[in-house]
Amino acid sequence: MAGGTLYTYPDNWRAYKPLIAAQYSRFPIKVASSPPEFQFGLTNKTPEFLKKFPLGKVPAFEGNNGFCLFESSAIAHYVANDELRGSNNRLHQAQVIQWVGFSDSHVVPPASAWVFPTLGIMQFNKQATEQAKEEIKTVLGVLDCHLQTRTFLVGERITLADITLTCSLLWLYKQVLEPSFRQPYGNVTRWFVTCVNQPEFRAVLGEVKLCDKMAQFDAKKFAEVQPKKETPKKEKPAKEPKKKKKKKKKATPAPAPAPEDDLDESEKALAAEPKSKDPYAHLPKSSFIMDEFKRKYSNEDTLTVALPYFWEHFEKEGWSIWYAEYKFPEELTQTFMSCNLITGMFQRLDKLRKTAFASVILFGTNNNSTISGVWVFRGHDLAFTLSEDWQIDYESYTWRKLESDSEECRTMVKEYFAWEGEFKHVGKAFNQGKIFK
Incomplete structure (x- = not known):
């Protein structure tokens, strides 16, 4: 088995897919997620990295023989064994692909829209959140019906379908699917708990605790995260030295460490993305609101x-x-x-x-x-x-x-x-x- 290197940032849920698959298949995979091997936001923007992975996205995989893959589901498929892919059963193979597609198309978009604001890395939008909740209810309903008479999604053993969907649902279960919300979908929760407690999952995810209370958008947390994107603002004030000193004393010990404590590395990576300029800043004010x-x-x-x-x-x-x-x-x-x-x-x-x-x-x-x-x-x-x-x-x-x-x-x-x-x-x-x- 040739092996290879997976470039990512720590605790990237997308990277969990190939890492869990590699646990099952015993595929030798090296993770580069911290300096000097890899630093998200810097390494993935270098000409050398972009030559291998033109989109600069992670996770990205480079085989020991030099070939490169991007997109987490493709990497997971490559490092998996035949059993994870559906063995030699063409129907099972097609069903695995079906559920992987289902995960990417039906779970990830609404899950991101709902969960990201609760992590303080995206502004809250009530309409988008409510719509995402309804879409998640539909998704869970489909899964619950399918799992009513099944232990796993395809066949009698864990496949890439289970790995992919579990990883896509991970933040939902950790952040927002409180007991009352998940209660109607008992089959899904039973299946999810079964998966995350398999040794191969635990080796990558550690212990997964289901949330007790639905996380909400925290405006204070969001505000604390945002200044990281606008560091030049701190250099401007010079007129009121007394007030500035007072603010510094209050801000330095408390707010600054808070984001470090509250955000894991994957959230910090997302939050650290530079704030883009307003493309319409040059246009005059419009009367159309x-x-x-x-x-x-x-x-x-x-x-x-x-x-x-x-x-x-x-x-x-x-x-x-x-x-x-x-x-x-x-x-x-x-x-x-x-x-x-x-x-x-x-x-x-x-x-x-x-x-x-x-x-x-x-x-x-x-x-x-x-x-x-x-x-x-x-x-x-x-x-x-x-x-x-x-x-x-x-x-x-x-x-x-x-x-x-x-x-x-x-x-x-x-x-x-x-x-x-x-x-x-x-x-x-x-x-x-x-x-x-």
Whole structure:
């Protein structure tokens, strides 16, 4: 067995997958997660690292013979043995792939949206959190039904399906799935506890304690973490030396160590990501208040209140409207998977919510569907190109700016915002829609 090196930061839940798989298969794997071998945020941005792993993402695996792999599920598959992959049973192999895909598409996005704010590494958004809770309930319901007569997800033994899903659910069980929330999903909890107590899991995860009380967003913790991103601010004040001294005495002993105590290494790594500049800082103040429109859209009738408000206040000099269409309709199979494609994109675009609004619709039926939508952006450039934080899935769509005064634009805005109309340009019936707000 050739072996290799796994580059990651400490306590990266994605890295747990290949590490647990390696425990089962006895694959020799070296972990590089601290200096001098690897330092997240520095090593993965060097030309040498990017030559091997162009995206700079971790975990990343380099075999002793020089080949490289990224994406944790692919690495886990490589280091696993045949039993973990589903042995020689083609059905089991397909089911393993199915549950790994299920984990990545249906569990990770809502789990991140719900858990990250409780760790102080993402701003709280009530709507996103509530939506994530509902999606997690759906996911747990599907799993609970499947596990009603099964010990493990596929076959009679642990496979990559169990490893992947356990790791994806790990932070949920540790942070937010309190007893009352998880009570209806007893089969899932029984399976999860069984997995994390296997010797191979414990060798990587240690003892896993299920949460007693649902963690909430802590504004103080979030505020304490954020100054790490804005260190230049501390050098500015010089006018009030007395007040500054008092603040230093209060801040130095207490708040500074707090984030170190409260955050593990994986959270620190996420929290230490530099705060990106506002791509719209150069634009003049706009009279169109996006948040006010979103309130109208959420709480009032779309056709009689929200749309008239939109057109009355929309400022075409400072905002633009775009039509987007998914490039690969032939790849869209099951409608629930296509819908999840939209949801996943939205959940990973949380940082764009303040300056964007969208209605994206799935048209058609299984194996005969399309995705398209209408987006509203600040400024007149395609927003995704302006910030690395926003470059999520947009390249899978074709984008066309609409003339806000045109009849075409008015019709599209009305139909897409209201989810009703002829949709003549589509040629398929409305199936379901998603709103980004």
